[in-house]
Amino acid sequence: MATLNLIGAGHVGRVLGRLLAAQAGFQVQQVLTRSAASARAAVDFIGSGAAVERYDQLQPAAVHLLAVGDDQIQSACAALAQAVPLRGSVVFHCSGALASDQLQAARDAGALVASAHPIRSFADPAAVAAQFAGTFFGIEGDAAALAVLTPALQAIGAQPVPIAASAKTVYHAAAVFASNYLVTVLDAALRAYQAAGIPEPVARQMAQPLATESMANVFRLGAAAALTGPIARGDMATVDRQQRAVSQWDAASGELYRALVAPTVELARRKPRK
Template sequence: MNVFVVGAGRVGRALLILCRESGHTITGSYNLTEVGAKRTTEITGIPTQYGATLDVSDNTELLWITTSDEHIASAAHQVTIQNPHLPKTAWVHCSGALAADVLREAVPSAWSVAGAHPLQSFVNPQRAADAAKSAAWFVEGEPDALSRVTTFLLSLGVLPRPLPAHLRPLYHVAGVLASNAAIALFSAAASALTMVGLTRNDAVTSLLPLWQTTIDNVAEKGLPEALTGPIARGDVSVVRAHLSAMELVAPELISLYRELGIRTLQLASEANRTDPQKLNEIAQLLKD
């Protein structure tokens, strides 16, 4: 399939690598700045336009808009202004939170629009491209664009999952909690270790094996069976000791601990392997 990428930043670079490695023809790419365009070319080997030049090849079948969410409509508008005679092309944005309608507002009705988003993070372009081949992709939009993006994803060995447009923000909440919020939680755990004498780097290094085995447990056993720890064991005295320690030296962590503890109680109750009386005692501690 002939593919053009507008917005060759983190997501766009990964997509370009993915297209190249999967045998698709890249008809071009575009980045707003010269620095960004040169960096994209260095990373992907794909010549990248920038600035006022945005010429989309007439044989483009799938045009990806991979800018940040707030720039999707303006980027699409720029393409339509500079390429008014572009043949019928499917337009797809890569936002997790926005529906395909954000493109519909900027793209003439002759062109079909869709949204396609992989449930993954994008930091290292090559790693992200590799992950995209096994990630869960969620799609919604108009029939022609959906057909083309589905064909594209099937070529990667990915079966896209339909996502109603009005539920995209909630879907994105799931991604934020599993990724961004998980890093914030990891940061909180690291800060607790710095209070017992570790440097931040040492704290991160010390926590990584625990984090990895936790992910492995979820992958192997699922929820709620992967749950471990004092609440899962019904260890009231340990939870009480945690709260006392935080009151003394880390009061800023208490509200987070209580909130997550209540969620952990729900999982422990669902697992049905802990004395309900113990769980009730822990619940009372977390509410006090």
């Protein structure tokens, strides 16, 4: 069994530790977190391993997972490289925003490095661990590291997708567009309905079929084919009128509307013509 050390054991680290031990044939060896209590709680969740309190208590392992915050990756990697022989081992992190080049200290120490970012929420670790199959991972890094991690991820039911390390930040922004900014746009729609005198609960009921059908069409047909509305029809007079009205109602929402016009016009140009 390949040995695995876990540095950082929040929700993501705990889930991956449990699944890699249970389904991918890894032996969780040691768990190091900010406190002894959290390390012991992680070991209890994972079901194996030993809690340690300091880097110098870590033993060599085949794989080291840095499941720490983005701002801690470099310092944790440097501390690991100073404490443990890394030559020939795999060191990887789970950040969606940062690439594997953050692990240069481990690479300089002879390790193979990579990043593997799970694309899902980990708010409820037990539920995630129980329903992990199908989870996508954006992966990049040294080919030899990915040769170890890819089959391990597949063994726990994940779907690894190679990404370009140079575009890691743009890759992470994709999730912000698909999730966070989508919520912001929907909030603008709900507030605009309310400005027309519609109660907020009714506004949500009115917006839901439009939003859900549009998203379903994007994932079924592609974004360009799913586009409808005045820009898709070439009715820029209506767009201009709406822009002025929205800006008069709420300046910030008017700026949001204005910012979306040009990319939507470009999307309309890609729309298939019947």
